[in-house]
Amino acid sequence: MNFMYSLIDNILPFEWTQFEYMKNALIGIILITPLFGLVSTMIVNNKMSFFSDALGHSALTGIAIGVLMGIDNYVISMMGFALLFALCVSSVMDSNISSADTVIGVFSSTGMALGIVLLSAAGGFAKYTSYLIGDILTVQPNEIKTLFFILIAVVIIWILFFNKLLITSINENLAVSKGIKVNIVKKVFVIIVAVIVTVSIKWVGVLIINSLLVLPAAAARNLAKNMRSYHVLSILISIFSGISGLIISYYMGTAASGTIVLVAAFIFFISYLLNRVHVKA
């Protein structure tokens, strides 16, 4: 870690990088935003933004379960609940019922409400409000290590199974005809999203996690011509929003996660306008 800190001191000798918590936050963002950029490409392609939103809301219940069970590290209980929740909701989506969005909506609000009720019963909800908007400035060095390994794992999975995921997202019958195990592919993807949401919710917050899972790819889609440019743009937009959002939040004294989302949203609107101009031309 010391090496990373001195590296930051040398490359970025600015006021905002003087503090250790800002250095940690910066490294955290550099590790976590590519993850958002990567998975958001397929969340948007598969029209799963509602699903990832519900997943974020369910994290509250996960935390509450952790509190009730007396677990110190809420990530474990959140992860367990999020995986269960994700697999349930994805089964509902797979069942092809037309009201899938309603069912996800029900799951989503139940997850959120149950979390609020359990947490308030356990001793007042106020203690846990930080989970609603998150705080990237609380990233700890040992968490940075975890993030690093998750990033590596997700990239490896993305390399190994992306083609199958892509064909599945274009047309499931087509994928089945190629011998792709569509259900396994979809479940693996859902698990990846659940893991990323769980791990990052503490820093990004229940309320806006979904923006970071949707905005990078939504903006990239307005400009991309193929899968490669789609990925490159989505990842770059995500990293850029993360770093510039962090810097802006430091100087303006605002919450980092919200600022990051606003930068990403701003990029989205610009990309949208560029796309409109391009279509008309």
Place this chain on the structure above:
Amino acid sequence: MENTMDTCKCNTQIRNITVKKHGTVIIHDVSLDVHHGEILALIGLNGAGKTTLLNAILGTIPYTGTIRFMDSKGKKITNPHIGYVPQNMVFDRSVPVTVEDMICANMSGYPVWLGHKKDKILKAKSMLRRVGGSDSLLKKSIGSLSGGEMQRVLLAFALEPMPDLLLLDEPVSAVDRKGIEVFYDLVTSMRINHQMPVILVSHDLSHVAKYATRAAFLDRTVIVSGDVKEVLKAPQVQEAFGLKLSGGAE
């Protein structure tokens, strides 16, 4: 009609297929054979269960009964390659996927978000040429293709790897007249050159009469099957489609 169902050297043996959905029987007791080098047309009115049967063959829906695949020597194929050209494929047209992305994702494990290897691009070009498509299609996004272009891409996609059975579900419903002829000529040449067995679902009896070799008339089960000309002349078919096939059946 045929009575040699259990002795013939066929490719695909469909026996007693029944599909139920929410307790309702969609198709029952469907038995059919598809031989090497022939196009079997599935005809029937809307809701007769044609697409359901295709889905059962693909394995996307649960069914009872058996479906067996054999090679030209009569040996059983355990993991058959099925080529599938869907009808009016529904997908998100704004998706940033090029034809190249789609074809390369199918024939290689190299993740297309990292780009494409040169030998794969060359192979993709030759696959497109095989179905009469030009190289310029590769860079187009799949959402911008015309109906005819899309069907060619899907056919190229279905033919890699060379399938043991080719399923065509209303393959030309979004294609103009000229494109339809080109498409069926391609399928016919595949059938003849590679002895490929084909199942074709079509509404259009004139296409069926012109390109299919055998036909099966489906109404929740097989009502008549056999040589295409005989099936089209069968009274049940005539009645169901409400026409005398004097004009279009040539």
